[in-house]
Amino acid sequence: MTVTSDMTTLRQWYPVAYPNQIRPESTYDTTLLDQRIRLSRDDHSQITAHRLADDNSEMATIPIVQRFDTLFSTLGDSPRPLPQIAEFSEDDRRIIHCGSFRVRTSPCRIVENFLDMAHFCFVHTDVLGSIDRPEVLSYKTEYHPETDEIWAVDCQFFQPTASKSAAASGQGLMAHYSYRILSPFSVMLYKSAMNFAGRFDAICLFIQPLSETDCLCYMPMAILDNVSTKTDIIDFQQSIFVQDGIILENQRPKLMPLTPRSETPTRADLSSIAYRRWLKSSGVRFGLQSVEGS
């Protein structure tokens, strides 16, 4: 496969590993946008990254930065800066990551699923949604020009078990959400934190597209929870993610269509419509069905 020529997609930072995946004085090979790359850690614990040639020899260096407990790299010149997420620097938060999960579909499909509240009661029954309360209440989408981000705000959904810490209470609650689309293939949500009135858990989804229809998903979180164990929090998030993964891998076509009327939006899809419009206006082609005649 050849690396994409989609400049918008090239000019983004992507997660490529968690720091602990690269052991001292060893290497870790992976793929980013169909480009094979190698991460190496030297004896001073410094990490470097290179493109790999067909014969596995190291070619040009590519940048690597660590943020949100995750390593990011880019194949493009002057990439769009990584987002500011203040919650990751707040002292009372627990920074937890849930590993990276393979999902064989377009990164656009994964972002869209993350934004979608209407699936909670059907895919995450009795956890993030209840079959007898499936309604998505009205919410707003906003464009933030200073950061070029799309936000969905004032989202609410009734959840039987909104989080690991909410499970202890044994009763459902109205969870409040905001979503932030951080880049074409990264998104996060703020979700009301149990026992911390007015504050929100920050849960990210950064996608490493291996190819247009094959992705690794990284989910670093900055959580307010002084009850649950780390293992319990990871178990909760992973279980939800696997449920999503199955649905996502069964969606056809794998590449997301942008043409109007090819997939019928419902009222719950306001954020999806905003995301698709924003992808189009940003010039993204990667992970999308090509439009005939344009």
Added chain:
Amino acid sequence: MGLKLYNYGLSGNCYKVRLLLGFLKLDYEIVPVDFYPGLEHKQPDFLDINPLGQLPILEDGRVRLRDSQAILSYIAKKYDPSASWLPDRDATKFSQIMMWLAFAGNNLVAAAADRLVDSSATFSAPEIDKGRQALTILDDQLAERSMMGHSWIVGETPTIADIACFPDAALSNYVGIDHEAFPHLRNWMRDFRRLPNFLTMPGIPEFA
């Protein structure tokens, strides 16, 4: 002192044990293990419990067992007075169940090995082929059983052989093995899901 299960929610082998504990309506304590990404099962503390570094582990008082097949046998033998999950008085049935437990612990693993968490590995074609072969063998057995009017792998009622084979068979769909080619397997999985006290796991929804 009750039953204690060292568990990881996305492990098919841990799920086997939870299924039987659920069918028998037994109370047990769960010790969650950060299998991924923490790799807690490879850390010294856990290796003291199981030097093989594998889940699940069942503790029952002073008894400590590894290997989901061995654990299923222990629970059935000790906690199922009707002996329907492991009919041990009938030499043929008993040894056929043992045969299918070994199949579940060896051949069938290729159908779904580590599919949920092994994030960087690609499923290579030979592995998927091996998984398909194992599912074909299971499908053939169920076809033969169905011609004799039976729904289960061994005997007239479900046994731990069915429990041991169910998770990887069901999860194989998730790694990309299409079940269209295995009609008897699909019927059997549908029947299995209808058993009273059936439990789901992430990746194995209640209805499929």
